[in-house]
Amino acid sequence: MAMMMTCKEAVETLASSREVSLYGKMKLRFHLLVCGPCAWYNRQLKVLKAAIRTLFTVYSSLAEAERKRLEDSIIVRLKEKGAGDEGK
Secondary structure, three states, rough: OOOOOHHHHHHOOOOOOOOOOOOHHHHHHHHHHHHHHHHHHHHHHHHHHHHHHHHHHHHHHHOHHHHHHHHHHHHHHHHHHHHHHHOO
């Protein structure tokens, strides 16, 4: 078993929802201390997870009509974005 975690292992561990052993947590923590890109990825992942939690909380508190309007608006924007990317 390698003492140093690779970037690939770190990213997989950070993105996973499975439980990590104490040894795995220690290896990850050390890796994040010495690897700037993985530490940055970890911070971005935390921001993204917090934003998703906030969005879910706001979304779940909306009335059904507001949810439908929001969903339709997102779909329209995604279709507009996709149509602009076809020529690339």
